[in-house]
Amino acid sequence: MSWRSNDNIKILGSAVSIGQPRQGVEKTPSVLQAEKIEDLISIGRVTWVETIDQPAYTYENPRLNPIRNVQDLAKYNKILYEKILSHLGTEDFLLTIGGDHSIGSATVGAMLKATNGNLGVIWIDAHGDCNTPETSPSGNYHGMPVAHLLGLFQGPVEFQWDQPKLSPTSIAMIGIRDLDPEEKILMDRIGIKYYTMDMIHEIGIETTITEALAYIDPDGTKKIHMSFDVDGIDPQLVPGTGTRAPNGLTLHDYAVIAQKVKLTGDRFASMDLVEINFDIERNVTLDSVKEIIRITFQ
Numbered sequence: 001m002s003w004r005s006n007d008n009i010k011i012l013g014s015a016v017s018i019g020q021p022r023q024g025v026e027k028t029p030s031v032l033q034a035e036k037i038e039d040l041i042s043i044g045r046v047t048w049v050e051t052i053d054q055p056a057y058t059y060e061n062p063r064l065n066p067i068r069n070v071q072d073l074a075k076y077n078k079i080l081y082e083k084i085l086s087h088l089g090t091e092d093f094l095l096t097i098g099g100d101h102s103i104g105s106a107t108v109g110a111m112l113k114a115t116n117g118n119l120g121v122i123w124i125d126a127h128g129d130c131n132t133p134e135t136s137p138s139g140n141y142h143g144m145p146v147a148h149l150l151g152l153f154q155g156p157v158e159f160q161w162d163q164p165k166l167s168p169t170s171i172a173m174i175g176i177r178d179l180d181p182e183e184k185i186l187m188d189r190i191g192i193k194y195y196t197m198d199m200i201h202e203i204g205i206e207t208t209i210t211e212a213l214a215y216i217d218p219d220g221t222k223k224i225h226m227s228f229d230v231d232g233i234d235p236q237l238v239p240g241t242g243t244r245a246p247n248g249l250t251l252h253d254y255a256v257i258a259q260k261v262k263l264t265g266d267r268f269a270s271m272d273l274v275e276i277n278f279d280i281e282r283n284v285t286l287d288s289v290k291e292i293i294r295i296t297f298q
């Protein structure tokens with residue numbers, strides 16, 4: 001039996017790159033639309049609802065603010081947050097295609113709002129994305145959305161609207177292998193649940209995702225959001241991404257993750273697919289991205 005066979009699968013493009021320095025990632029929604037990825041989705045009724053463009057394409061260099069491009073990012077994330085809430089019907093599954101991972105604070109924030117906080121998050125990534133503007137060595141906001149969601153910093157007023165906070169016990173990260181030193185100290189102090197590649201090799205991917213789901217949703221009653229940064233996958237399979245880290249997840253690992261998440265049925269409500277940059281590499285990356293879509297939506 002497939003999950004969500006009768007539901008609407010809505011695809012939203014989030015064409016933003018200013019959360020990090022490499023251009024190209026903002027083109028991904030239009031590339032995947034041209035590739036007709038909706039044809040790879042064999043369940044539900046699939047529609048591309050719209051693609052939201054970023055307000056400016058100029059990456060701020062040198063670092064003028066603790067968060068580069070903070071004004072434009074704040075403006076963009078608020079628009080994205082509101083669009084998600086306006087598009088999301090109760091029976092819908094929402095797939096947001098980035099763009100860089102800066103969108104994570106808007107997508108998770110919107111899902112928290114839509115579910116009254118009854119949300120668990122599986123964050124697949126090589127990175128923790130849990131820097132504050134103070135701990136961030138780069139100033140790139142795509143390394144900060146989790147810290148922002150947890151309320152570890154607020155940003156300027158433009159970045160403060162009514163987005164709800166995420167509880168640290170409602171998120172688990174899988175594939176982690178590149179944490180900044182202070183970011184790691186912060187994550188360990190808060191007690192964020194994260195599975196490094198070493199831990200995954202030790203306990204196995206099936207135990208990892210089973211434990212992770214039980215941790216974020218002990219009673220099995222929450223909606224589940226998966227925020228999938230393709231750099232969680234090994235760079236040999238996904239070379240087209242801006243911050244590569246060796247020794248990542250395989251596509252088989254992802255298939256095991258997806259299988260367990262899909263067992264939550266219609267509680268699996270939304271997903272981000274981010275950091276795909278076809279300007280860095282196209283062919284291998286596109287094959288893997290298509291496989292990720294097939295694995296998720298069949």
Ligand SMILES: NC(=[NH2+])NCCC[C@H](N)C(=O)O
Binds near residue numbers: 100179231
């Ligand atoms: N979503 C990502 N690819 N994040 C990479 C973050 C890299 C680094 N930790 C930083 O904060 O700049």
